[in-house]
Amino acid sequence: MITRRVFLLFSAASAAHAQLPPNIGELRKQALDEAIRKVVGGAEVRAGKVKLDIPPLIDNGNTVPLSVEVESPMSAADHVKAIHVFTERNPQPYVLSVQLGPRAGRARIATRARIGDTGAVIAIAQMSDGSFWSDTVKVIVTLSACLEEGLI
Amino acid sequence: MARVVVNLPAEAKKGEVIEIRTLAGHAMETGFRRTQLGELIPRDIIRSLVCTYNGVEVFRAELHPAVAANPLVTFTTVATESGTLEFRWTGDNGYSASHTASIKVV
Numbered sequence: 001m002i003t004r005r006v007f008l009l010f011s012a013a014s015a016a017h018a019q020l021p022p023n024i025g026e027l028r029k030q031a032l033d034e035a036i037r038k039v040v041g042g043a044e045v046r047a048g049k050v051k052l053d054i055p056p057l058i059d060n061g062n063t064v065p066l067s068v069e070v071e072s073p074m075s076a077a078d079h080v081k082a083i084h085v086f087t088e089r090n091p092q093p094y095v096l097s098v099q100l101g102p103r104a105g106r107a108r109i110a111t112r113a114r115i116g117d118t119g120a121v122i123a124i125a126q127m128s129d130g131s132f133w134s135d136t137v138k139v140i141v142t143l144s145a146c147l148e149e150g151l152i
Numbered sequence: 153m154a155r156v157v158v159n160l161p162a163e164a165k166k167g168e169v170i171e172i173r174t175l176a177g178h179a180m181e182t183g184f185r186r187t188q189l190g191e192l193i194p195r196d197i198i199r200s201l202v203c204t205y206n207g208v209e210v211f212r213a214e215l216h217p218a219v220a221a222n223p224l225v226t227f228t229t230v231a232t233e234s235g236t237l238e239f240r241w242t243g244d245n246g247y248s249a250s251h252t253a254s255i256k257v258v
Binding site: 064087096097098100101103104110112114145 | 169170182184205208210211212213214215216217218219220221223224225226227228229230232
């Protein structure tokens with residue numbers, strides 16, 4: 001027999017489920033993999049050459065300073081063509097993508113990002129020879145972007 | 153009127169790598185926030201920033217909602233010749249802003 005109390009408990013639980021898809025972590029991981037595949041194609045992404053500089057502990061996810069520097073001579077024959085930044089746990093994985101060339105002189109960019117939740121931030125550099133290099137930093141966010149209405 | 157700020161040296165040696173910092177005043181509304189009544193606030197962001205040096209494109213950035221409000225983008229370029237650098241931001245709802253700065257190369 002279903003008592004009133006049990007019925008209310010069940011209805012509250014199903015209402016909470018209706019707001020978010022149950023496997024949101026998995027969906028975001030798929031979106032990230034898809035976004036990276038779009039940039040990289042079938043090429044292999046190796047760790048190294050890229051230095052992603054971002055604070056490991058973030059008080060306020062609404063404004064997170066980050067910079068990406070890539071080791072490269074930036075000559076006509078050997079330069080960085082593009083730098084892409086992704087996050088693991090935002091509603092969308094993209095943060096920023098820039099296109100550079102030998103006229104940049106040095107492969108270093110900086111910006112300020114919104115980070116939604118504790119997770120990885122990934123920078124991928126595309127070289128002129130077609131290879132891809134990356135750097136991943138795990139960050140801890142205490143105050144998420146997206147949620148804090150009054151603070152934006 | 154859109155407000156933008158660009159910071160770069162007024163004078164540089166030929167071949168020197170100069171750092172350019174750009175800042176545009178914009179809320180970068182993500183499209184994921186809701187009002188107190190639960191209505192979704194539509195997305196309104198700056199989508200791209202392009203820098204041309206004497207008419208030649210030297211830098212292009214594509215921005216997404218995960219870039220913080222008042223987007224700051226810092227990059228570098230080689231001072232090749234005296235002239236002007238033009239910066240152009242474009243975004244949702246017909247947003248467009250531009251700025252020109254001149255540089256003297258000695």
